[in-house]
Amino acid sequence: MALSTLGNHSVTTTAVERAILGKGSDSKGLIFKLLVGSSIAFALLVLVVLLFDVVTGAWPVLTGRGADFLSSDLRSRASESGVFQPLRGTFWIGVFVVVFSFPVGIGAAIYLEEYAGDNVFTRFIDLNIRNLAGVPSVVYGILGFSIFVKFFDGFFPNSVGQHAGKTTAAAGITLAVLALPIVIITASEAIRAVPQALREGGYGVGATKSQVVRTQVLPYAAPGILTGTLLSLARALGEAAPLILVGAVQDKLGGRTGFFDFAQFGEQFKALPITITNFAGRPGDDWQEVTAAAIVVLLVLVLMANTAAILLRNRFEKKRG
Amino acid sequence: MSDHADDVTAEPADAPRAVFHVEDLRVYYGDFRAVTDVSMDVHDNEITAMIGPSGCGKSTVLRCFNRMNDLIPGARVEGRLDYHSIPLYDHKVDPVEVRRRIGMVFQKPNPFPKSIYDNVAYGPRVAGNKKGLDDLVEQSLRKAALWDEVKDRLKNSAMGLSGGQQQRLCIARAIAVSPDVLLMDEPCSALDPIATALIEELMVEIKEDYTIIIVTHNMQQAARVSDRTAFFTAEVDPNTEQRTGLLVEYAPTDAIFSNPQDERTENYVTGRFG
Numbered sequence: 001m002a003l004s005t006l007g008n009h010s011v012t013t014t015a016v017e018r019a020i021l022g023k024g025s026d027s028k029g030l031i032f033k034l035l036v037g038s039s040i041a042f043a044l045l046v047l048v049v050l051l052f053d054v055v056t057g058a059w060p061v062l063t064g065r066g067a068d069f070l071s072s073d074l075r076s077r078a079s080e081s082g083v084f085q086p087l088r089g090t091f092w093i094g095v096f097v098v099v100f101s102f103p104v105g106i107g108a109a110i111y112l113e114e115y116a117g118d119n120v121f122t123r124f125i126d127l128n129i130r131n132l133a134g135v136p137s138v139v140y141g142i143l144g145f146s147i148f149v150k151f152f153d154g155f156f157p158n159s160v161g162q163h164a165g166k167t168t169a170a171a172g173i174t175l176a177v178l179a180l181p182i183v184i185i186t187a188s189e190a191i192r193a194v195p196q197a198l199r200e201g202g203y204g205v206g207a208t209k210s211q212v213v214r215t216q217v218l219p220y221a222a223p224g225i226l227t228g229t230l231l232s233l234a235r236a237l238g239e240a241a242p243l244i245l246v247g248a249v250q251d252k253l254g255g256r257t258g259f260f261d262f263a264q265f266g267e268q269f270k271a272l273p274i275t276i277t278n279f280a281g282r283p284g285d286d287w288q289e290v291t292a293a294a295i296v297v298l299l300v301l302v303l304m305a306n307t308a309a310i311l312l313r314n315r316f317e318k319k320r321g
Numbered sequence: 322m323s324d325h326a327d328d329v330t331a332e333p334a335d336a337p338r339a340v341f342h343v344e345d346l347r348v349y350y351g352d353f354r355a356v357t358d359v360s361m362d363v364h365d366n367e368i369t370a371m372i373g374p375s376g377c378g379k380s381t382v383l384r385c386f387n388r389m390n391d392l393i394p395g396a397r398v399e400g401r402l403d404y405h406s407i408p409l410y411d412h413k414v415d416p417v418e419v420r421r422r423i424g425m426v427f428q429k430p431n432p433f434p435k436s437i438y439d440n441v442a443y444g445p446r447v448a449g450n451k452k453g454l455d456d457l458v459e460q461s462l463r464k465a466a467l468w469d470e471v472k473d474r475l476k477n478s479a480m481g482l483s484g485g486q487q488q489r490l491c492i493a494r495a496i497a498v499s500p501d502v503l504l505m506d507e508p509c510s511a512l513d514p515i516a517t518a519l520i521e522e523l524m525v526e527i528k529e530d531y532t533i534i535i536v537t538h539n540m541q542q543a544a545r546v547s548d549r550t551a552f553f554t555a556e557v558d559p560n561t562e563q564r565t566g567l568l569v570e571y572a573p574t575d576a577i578f579s580n581p582q583d584e585r586t587e588n589y590v591t592g593r594f595g
Binding site: 117118195197198199200201202203204205206207208211215216219220319 | 387389392394417418420421424425426427429431432433434443444447448491494495497498
C-alpha cells in the first residue's frame with residue numbers, strides 16, 4: 001500500500017515537473033520584448049543626437065557670451081546679435097496663452113463634462129473640438145491675421161502704419177486660440193477620470209452641483225488638468241507658422257523697450273521660432289552657432305514649462321493623498 | 322416645506338410614523354423599466370432591510386429615497402414616494418435639501434481625499450455651517466464609534482484608514498449633517514467580518530436617532546439588525562428578455578424569515594436560490 005502510494009506520488013511529481021519546468025525559453029516573448037525595447041532605444045537615440053548636435057553647436061556662444069546673449073538686441077552681425085526681443089516676445093505670448101486659454105479652456109471642459117447633457121448637439125461640439133485640435137496651425141495664423149490683427153489695429157497708441165495690428169497681443173491671442181482645443185480636451189479627460197463615487201459622496205451629504213465641482217471634482221482633476229494645459233503651452237511656444245501670418249518680424253526694432261514695458265505690446269512682435277528660422281537662413285558658421293544658441297534658449301523655456309507642470313502635478317497629487 | 326410636516330399629525334398618535342410612504346413605485350432608465358410594483362411604508366427609528374438577488378432593483382429603489390437617481394441621465398421615477406407626506410418627486414422639492422435630511426452610505430467606502438476632519442466637516446461646511454465644527458466633528462466620530470481610533474490624527478488623510486474605518490468615517494460624515502434618515506447601500510460588502518460586526522452594532526445603536534434603510538446581500542445581516550425586511554426579486558420578460566425588479570414581500574423581519582407568505586421569498590431565505 002505504502003509503496004504504491006509512493007509510486008503514484010512520483011508519477012504525479014514528474015507530470016507536474018514537466019509542466020511547470022516549461023519548454024525552454026519563451027522565444028516569442030523575447031522577440032516582442034526586444035522590439036518594444038528597441039522602439040524606446042530609437043526614440044531616445046534620436047532625442048540625444050538632436051540635443052547633442054544643438055548643444056555642441058551652441059557651445060561657443062553659450063560659454064562665450066552667456067547672459068549677454070539673452071540681453072542683447074537683434075543685430076546684423078552674428079557676434080553682436082542676441083535674442084532679447086524674440087525671447088521677450090515668446091515669453092509674453094506664453095503669458096497670453098496662460099491668461100486666455102487656460103481659464104476659458106478649463107471652464108469649457110467643466111461645462112462639457114459636468115453640466116452639458118449627452119445629446120447629439122454636445123457630441124457634435126465634442127467632435128468639433130477634437131477636429132480643431134488637429135487643424136494645421138497655419139490655419140490659426142490666417143484666423144489670427146483676419147480677426148485679431150484687425151482688432152488690434154489702432155488699439156495701442158504707439159502702433160501706427162500699415163503693420164499697426166501685428167502686435168504681441170494679436171500673436172498671443174492667436175496662439176491662445178490654437179491651444180484652446182487641446183486645453184479643453186486634456187481638461188475634459190482629467191475631469192472624466194474623477195471617480196463617480198467622489199461626486200456621489202459629495203451629493204450624498206447635501207452638496208450642490210457647483211459645490212461638488214469646486215470642492216471634489218476640480219481638486220481631484222487638478223494634476224491632470226495642469227499637465228495637459230502646460231504641455232499645450234509648450235506646444236504653442238514652439239509654433240512658427242501662425243506667427244508668420246500674424247506678422248512676426250525679424251527687424252524693425254523701433255525703440256528699445258524693457259522686458260516688462262507695456263509699450264512693447266503695440267510694437268510689431270518678434271518670437272523665438274521665427275528668429276531661429278531667420279538666423280538659420282543666414283550664411284556663415286557664426287550664424288549657425290547663434291542659431292543653435294537660440295534653439296537652446298527656446299528649448300530651456302519649453303523645458304521650464306514642462307518642469308513646472310511636473311512639479312505642480314506632484315504637489316497636487318500629494319495633496320490628493 | 323416645514324409647514325407640510327403638520328400633515329403627519331393626521332395619523333393616529335400611537336401608530337408608528339411612516340417616514341416614507343411608497344405606492345406603486347416604478348423606475349425607468351430611458352425606455353427600460355428597471356423596477357416596478359414597489360409599495361411599502363418605512364417607519365421611523367427602525368431599520369428596514371432590502372434583500373434579494375443581484376439585479377433585483379433594491380439599490381435602485383434605495384437611491385430613489387434621496388433623489389440620487391437624479392444624477393443618472395435618463396432615470397425616471399413614477400408612482401408615489403412621500404417623505405413625511407411630501408411627494409419627493411414633486412417639482413418644487415429641492416434635491417439638495419432632501420439629501421441633507423436623507424444621508425447615504427455607499428457600498429464601497431468613498432472618503433474624500435482630504436483629512437479625516439475635513440471629511441466629517443464637509444457636509445456642515447457646504448451647508449454654510451462654519452461654527453462649532455470641532456465639537457460637531459467629535460460628536461459625529463463618537464457616534465460612528467471611530468473617535469478613539471482617530472482622535473490623534475484628525476489632520477491625516479482619510480485615505481490612510483483601513484476599509485472598515487473608512488466606512489465608519491463615511492457614516493460619521495453622513496450623520497454630521499444631522500439627517501433624519503440614513504440610506505445604506507450594502508455598507509459592509511467590502512469589509513471583513515470584524516468590521517462588519519462593528520458597523521452592525523453601530524446601526525443598532527444609532528437607530529434611536531435615525532431611520533435606517535439598508536440594502537444588503539447578506540441575509541444573516543438583515544436578520545440580525547433589521548426590524549422590517551423587504552424582499553425583492555427580478556422577473557424576466559419572455560418577449561424582451563429584460564429583467565425588471567419588483568417587491569415580492571414586505572413584513573417584519575421575523576415574519577419574512579420564519580413565516581414567509583410568498584413561495585419566492587421562502588425559496589430565497591431558505592437558500593434555495595439567490
